[in-house]
Amino acid sequence: MQDFKTSRSAWNEYQAEDQSEQLLLYGDLVRRLVPGKKVRLQFAVITKAKSPKVQLLEASFDESKLDRTKRVFESVWSAISAGHFYPAPNLMQCSGCGYRSQCDAWRGNSNQGSVYA
Numbered sequence: 001m002q003d004f005k006t007s008r009s010a011w012n013e014y015q016a017e018d019q020s021e022q023l024l025l026y027g028d029l030v031r032r033l034v035p036g037k038k039v040r041l042q043f044a045v046i047t048k049a050k051s052p053k054v055q056l057l058e059a060s061f062d063e064s065k066l067d068r069t070k071r072v073f074e075s076v077w078s079a080i081s082a083g084h085f086y087p088a089p090n091l092m093q094c095s096g097c098g099y100r101s102q103c104d105a106w107r108g109n110s111n112q113g114s115v116y117a
């Protein structure tokens with residue numbers, strides 16, 4: 001199973017392992033759909049440069065990491081379902097965010113509701 005990524009710079013093996021949560025979930029889904037099939041997880045990283053390069057990096061199928069990823073998703077979904085939203089400033093995301101005025105108005109009052117409502 002390959003996940004294609006674009007990047008400004010080349011990845012290393014650590015980045016491949018670090019970014020593997022989504023790939024693990026896809027791999028788990030494939031295992032369920034095709035029982036017994038050996039699933040290999042691999043990133044195909046295309047470096048966006050004058051001379052693009054393609055790297056193939058393996059990610060290990062780590063059951064404990066897969067389980068942790070599922071628990072994180074469950075927690076996030078539970079928070080979303082319960083309407084628990086709060087600002088999580090991020091230099092990359094805030095500049096283009098369409099909820100900035102609601103976010104700036106947020107004062108942490110649980111009766112105020114969601115930043116995104």
Ligand code: SF4
Nearest residue numbers: 087088089094097103
């Ligand atoms: S809601 Fe928007 S502006 Fe507020 S923290 Fe999140 S990304 Fe940044």
